[in-house]
Amino acid sequence: MPDLAFLFGQSLSGLTAAMFLFLVASGLSLIFGVLGVLNFAHGSFYMLGAYTTYQIVQWLGRDPGSFWWAALGAAVSIAILGGLIERFLFRHLYGADVLYQLLFTYALVLILSDAAKVLWGTGQLSVSRPPGLTGAFKLWGTFIPYYNLFVLLLGPTIALLFWLLLTRTRNGRLIRAAALDREMLGALGVNVDRLYTGVFVVGSFLAGLGGALIAPVKAVVPGMDVEIIVEAFIVVVIGGLGSFWGTMLGALVYGQVLAFGILIFPRFSIFSVFALMAVVLILRPWGLLGRPLKS
């Protein structure tokens, strides 16, 4: 039986991973909830967010606040990129079969991953932690980096902001309405096209932000796009596609299953999360907190 301090550390690392995943997966879930499309390119936006952060930090040099500006700049650039892709390409596929929309986003994955290789090469890049958050402190025998603490606090904050946006603002109400019935909303005089672009922009922003924030703790490498999309995908499926709190729950469950799965069956921890996804899909296809889709 491992001691409690160890379990605490393990669950905390799972929790930190969950917060990163939540940032990325919430955007994925938002886009699915409104547009009904699973955006494979979401992972690519995350990857580009990390690369752009690196790039802006390089440009700004050793300025102490450079990381924060870089993270913000990266998230905004990715949001703009997402908006452009939606406005000029993706929009024209709304009438097509879902399969074609899926393949379009997959084509973006292929193109963006090679574009990143051309621009930044195939080596590992790293971004240093922002000054003020470089150290660590000890709690119950576990060292916790300040940066992780920051992410642990930021995750719920963003969740709360996001939730307020969805439930307390006019745009949030429109987004929720669009998820339920697009045509009716259009008939009521709402510019649904602009709303869709807006949703894509917000979703991409979250992906870019997730990538920007992970840059100081993980190496920025090609392939991080595919890695995260599989994880984010599992998270939204477990929590419920399109369900906001479901995504949070899914991320928390995923983080813990992965953190403890490694202890219980070290070699089959990837297996355990895929198995969890399959079980959820079989028993509750719409996820733990989602609602069944209208057919």
Added chain:
Amino acid sequence: MSGLRRIPWALVLVVAALFVPALGSRFYTFVATDVAILALFAVSLNLLLGYTGLVSFGHAAYFGIGAYATGILMKKAGIPFLLAFPAAGVLAGLFALVFGFFCVRLTKIYFAMLTLAFAQIVWAICFKWNDVTGGEQGMPEIPYPDLAWMERLPLAGQLRTSDHFYLLTVVLVAACLWVLRRIVGSPFGRILTTIRENPERAEFIGVNVRRFELIAFVIAGAFAGLAGGLFGIFNRGVFPDFVYWSKSSEVLIMTILGGIGYFYGPAVGALVLLVLNQQITSYTQYWPFILGTILIVLLFAFPSGIVGALDAAARRLARPRRA
């Protein structure tokens, strides 16, 4: 026109394909084997995609299971190809039965996701189960089947082993395609089409939709397994990549590139994509970029695929012009 139609083109093509080794190029045989095997893989997927209207995002699972089955049986157990090849189809079909049982209970996007989840489970097992599958390193050096008897055939005497294996592949793939064609044209195939067009209505006229979907899923899985069995030998090794989701999307792209509305469409897609791949990768390492671009052009300009576009063009030419 009707005279041209009476020629059994498929048979002509198979016979022509048998002469590829006679060109004497190792490279042509290599590409032709690749195309033949992946054509079978893509056509098997189209039984679900084009005929039954089921979007499977995890078809690579059955391809990989077939590849591992044949590979393990031939390499580790020394079982001859004659038994190891059908075993690939049977095992892949059995897995498709178990996974499909759950998948057909779900609709549309959830069906696609569950097929993907199962495929990733299979991948995780292949990736980690070192003792049986060789884990991350895969299983290199799958032996060729014993094809020495082919040397006694007329014209095939001086050929290399890889050429012999190619001839075997062409015959087996042609046989599989013939069976699939018969399935698609049978009353059973018609019911699958009915289910694609309108599952509710099919249910009303007394069709057990789930059962038919499950049968289609098993057949598609079994044939994908056969394709995988051949591919493992052709590739001289079986690796976890065979099962990974990018493989599933690759075969989806082939199928759609060729055209899902046509029986041989996916085979054409496999041919075009593989030949392009061979040509382009010799110039640049950025094949994914090109593939992505092709895909986008395809989705926007030719949604019914290459065969669909050719078919439309032919119809336009054949139609008498009115003043």
